[in-house]
Amino acid sequence: MHRLRVIGRHDMFSGHPAWKRLAAKSAMALLWPIGSLTTAIRCGLEQKAAPSRILDAWLLAVHYNIPPLEYFLYKLWLPERRARLDDYLYWTENTSSLMVLNRAAGWCPGPCPVSDKQLFDTFCTRLGLRAPSLLAVWNSGQQEEGGSVPRRDLWLKPARTKSGIGAERWIWVDGTYRRRDRVLQRSQMEAHIAGHSRTHGKTLVQTVVKANKEHIPYVGETPLCARIVTGRRHDGSVEIIAAAVVWPRPGSEVTQGGDMALIETSSGRICEIHEATQTSASRGLEGKILPDWQYVLAVVRKGHTNLPHYVFLGWDVAFGDDGPLLLETNSGWGSLHLQMMTGRPIADTAFASIAAEYV
Structure with missing residues (x-):
């Protein structure tokens, strides 16, 4: 994981001309200490942290490129977590690190089902995968x-x-x-x-996908959506890294920024709802099994098998009244939320061993 972080930072802005890369990295070097200080102060004040902890967050940002936001989210002041700083995937390095892995797998720029939803629809039709x-x-x-x-x-x-x-x-x-x-x-x-x-x-x-009738009492008319992260090894086998279920907050149409819970990947069981109040209706989902879960896992594995130039992908699956439907797949997939909800670094999953095969 340390090697991936180093390569990811080095590879930032690699798709741009040399002068743009130099300008961007110079700007980051100048602005990062200032930006990380303001973020450390803001996050620290929100959590009523002691000045020494705010200072610690800033020093880690300056010396080890640890974003202060994630310092507080992951509680990196705890000795057992601080000893594993390189085992986390941080948002500032997420995109470039994943792109390093994809290039090692043969990725090249161009239209593809991951970046174009129309091509994704064609992709699903060709493979017989159900989609809206x-x-x-x-x-x-x-x-x-x-x-x-x-x-x-x-x-x-x-x-x-x-x-x-x-x-x-x-x-x-x-x-x-x-x-x-x-x-x-x-x-x-x-x-x-x-x-x-x-x-x-x-x-x-x-x-529009209508919600599964069994879920409506808990989250309303918008269907539950699972984000399932898959990893593809060198030999072509696909593993499930992690999964979470998410749904829009009241007044929103999309799941971004919505409520969420981890999914037990082996069974499809919904775990504790993250940050929901004890009186929230969504608490009734805790412990329930998502329908057709093993079928869904087979679908995302089949999909990733046919996208060999992406090492990791995040698949969005809607659980509608007519069964699960594949919405899209993403090259970026929210490692921050997965690490925050589990309380563990991404290296505790198969992510680390799969990434090591490419770097």
Whole structure:
């Protein structure tokens, strides 16, 4: 893990010209001490930490590139955790470290199912993996695929954005499409989709997955979504690294920033809900088994087997009323949350041994 951290830091901005890499790294070297100090103070004050602990967080940031946010989240002042600083995957090194591994596996830039949701839909169709129906594709204000706007609930999703940016869920009610305070007639929706594709680029129109009826009393109408992290060894075998279930908080359409819980990967059992109040309805999910869990694990393993140039992937699976559906896969997958909820570094999973095969 130490070697991966070193290579990851060295590889930052590697896709840019030499002068840009030099400028970016110089700026980081100058600004990191200042930025990490302000973050250490802010996080320390939020946790009512002693000044000595805030200073410790800053010194670790300056000398060992440990982000102060993760210092406090992982409680790295504890002796048993401090002794394992290099066993964590930190957000500042996450992207570059994973890219180092992917390059070692033969990754090259270009369109692929991981970065393009339309290609992911084609990928799922080719492999026989169940995914939400793709109804239409728009680009730069023009419709490229599909028919007229259907009379049903719709998702509008930019094909190439992450973290739910630009995603919109529209509900079909009484002959109109509704989203929050907006109401569109069917004729207006087509113009809206065209405008969306001009603003956000290629836009997919997909069906809305309805929640599993057994989950509605706990989390409402939006389906539970599992993030399952897989790792691919040199011999092509795929292992399950970790998994968590997440759902939107009240008033949100997307799972980003939502409530979550770890999933026991062997059984699909939902563990303790992270940060939910004791009176939260979602507490009723604790201990429940996600439906068709072994099937879901087989699906993500099959998917990763057919994407050999990615060492680690995070798969999003919706547990709808018609069974599990594969939403997308991601080259970045939230190691921060997994390490925070388990209280253990990512090196305690198969991540470390798989990464060692490539570096």
